[in-house]
Amino acid sequence: MPEFKLPDLGEGLTEAEIVRWLVAVGDTITVDQPVVEVETAKAAVEVPSPFAGEVTALHGAAGETLPVGAPLLSVGEQAPGFTEPGVVVPEPAGETGESGNVLIGYGTSAATTKRRRRSRRPANASTRTVAVISPIVRRLAKENGVDLRAVPGSGPQGVIRRCDVEREIAGRSAGGRRIPLKGLRKTVADKLSTSRREIPEATVWVDVDATGLLAARDQLDGVGLLALLARFTVAGLKKFPELNSRVERDEIVLLDQVHLGFAAQTDRGLVVPVVRDAQEMNTRALSEALREKTAAARAGELTPADLTGGTFTVNNYGVFGVDGSAAIINHPEAAILGMGRIIDRPWVVGGELVARKVCQLTLAFDHRVCDGGTAGGFLRFVADCVEAPVTALADL
Numbered sequence: 001m002p003e004f005k006l007p008d009l010g011e012g013l014t015e016a017e018i019v020r021w022l023v024a025v026g027d028t029i030t031v032d033q034p035v036v037e038v039e040t041a042k043a044a045v046e047v048p049s050p051f052a053g054e055v056t057a058l059h060g061a062a063g064e065t066l067p068v069g070a071p072l073l074s075v076g077e078q079a080p081g082f083t084e085p086g087v088v089v090p091e092p093a094g095e096t097g098e099s100g101n102v103l104i105g106y107g108t109s110a111a112t113t114k115r116r117r118r119s120r121r122p123a124n125a126s127t128r129t130v131a132v133i134s135p136i137v138r139r140l141a142k143e144n145g146v147d148l149r150a151v152p153g154s155g156p157q158g159v160i161r162r163c164d165v166e167r168e169i170a171g172r173s174a175g176g177r178r179i180p181l182k183g184l185r186k187t188v189a190d191k192l193s194t195s196r197r198e199i200p201e202a203t204v205w206v207d208v209d210a211t212g213l214l215a216a217r218d219q220l221d222g223v224g225l226l227a228l229l230a231r232f233t234v235a236g237l238k239k240f241p242e243l244n245s246r247v248e249r250d251e252i253v254l255l256d257q258v259h260l261g262f263a264a265q266t267d268r269g270l271v272v273p274v275v276r277d278a279q280e281m282n283t284r285a286l287s288e289a290l291r292e293k294t295a296a297a298r299a300g301e302l303t304p305a306d307l308t309g310g311t312f313t314v315n316n317y318g319v320f321g322v323d324g325s326a327a328i329i330n331h332p333e334a335a336i337l338g339m340g341r342i343i344d345r346p347w348v349v350g351g352e353l354v355a356r357k358v359c360q361l362t363l364a365f366d367h368r369v370c371d372g373g374t375a376g377g378f379l380r381f382v383a384d385c386v387e388a389p390v391t392a393l394a395d396l
Helices: 135-143 162-173 183-198 211-219 225-239 283-298 372-387 389-395
Strands: 003-005 015-021 034-039 044-048 053-058 065-067 071-075 088-090 113-115 201-209 245-248 251-254 260-262 264-266 269-271 312-315 335-339 343-349 352-366
Touching: 034 071, 044 135, 135 162, 183 269, 201 343, 201 372, 211 225, 211 352, 211 372, 211 389, 225 260, 225 283, 225 312, 225 335, 225 372, 225 389, 260 283, 264 283, 335 372, 352 372, 372 389
Parallel strands: 260 312, 312 335
Antiparallel strands: 003 071, 015 034, 015 065, 034 044, 053 071, 088 113, 201 352, 245 251, 264 269, 335 352, 343 352
16 A cells, blocks of 8 residues: 655655645545645745555655654555556555655665556657656646656666756746757866865966067067966976965975876867976977967867876966966866956156056965965966066076
């Protein structure tokens, strides 16, 4: 004899008060028929039955509060032909006492299930078996014209929950479309999510006069702005090694090699190729390595090894026409340095206000590996190199 228990009402609710019964002992009910109205801390709702058959017992009176999982009603032998195509129907509880019923699609933890289907189904119907769905989810889908066979379930083993149907309804009403989060986009999303979750990030920035940097680029044939920024970065990491590190459990690991990652925009999305042992390269060699990695990235020829193992990342987001960015650290690295666009701005030189080529440098760093003094010292060192690149290159 099936026993319908008070299902999980969602929103973290653990109990509900019986307002009124909508059926009586002896009534014959069908699947999805509302049988009781209950009130929670959120709202009053009508609870539909997952079973069909004759009501043999009501467990509880109006005004009584029941915890989730407590028996609501018992049903005699189920009448055939009431189940939805492809829907898994819970069997009666066994020794575990589990009813198998759900409200928002979590299924049962102990009861076994069996499949019952109508003898006839449309010839063009999908053969996909719909995951365990609660009565209220099926009703919500039916009222809004949602084909449950096309809805991906987010519950255990793909169970379709109420939130899945509501998301489908919201997406259609907003005229939106779904783009699967997979491949490169999913890899990037997972890495950035891990960074935000695990790293206590802080950001410092400074405006710099890049007039001399542009002049140096023009004089150094084949050496671009990113290569110059990368060269100054490597020199800065030698002076402030805490930023070329990573946190492993309860230790900060200072790394000997600088494997320099740099952000590169491609047709497939943003990737971060890594130039290994950048500390061994002079400016021209570093520039050539950056050029080769960029070409490989845009041609889709990078290997997994080319995209892993970085110890520090630089990003010239000025190419997108923006001044600054609160960049996300490329986990498990400890910092990322970015350079914004270079534009004409008023600048004081020798007590006179003149137009200069100015840009913003931004450093996001893991506050576990160092304090603001170290981060600021590194950023100031790079800024000084940008403002006096010829002198800096002579000393490197």
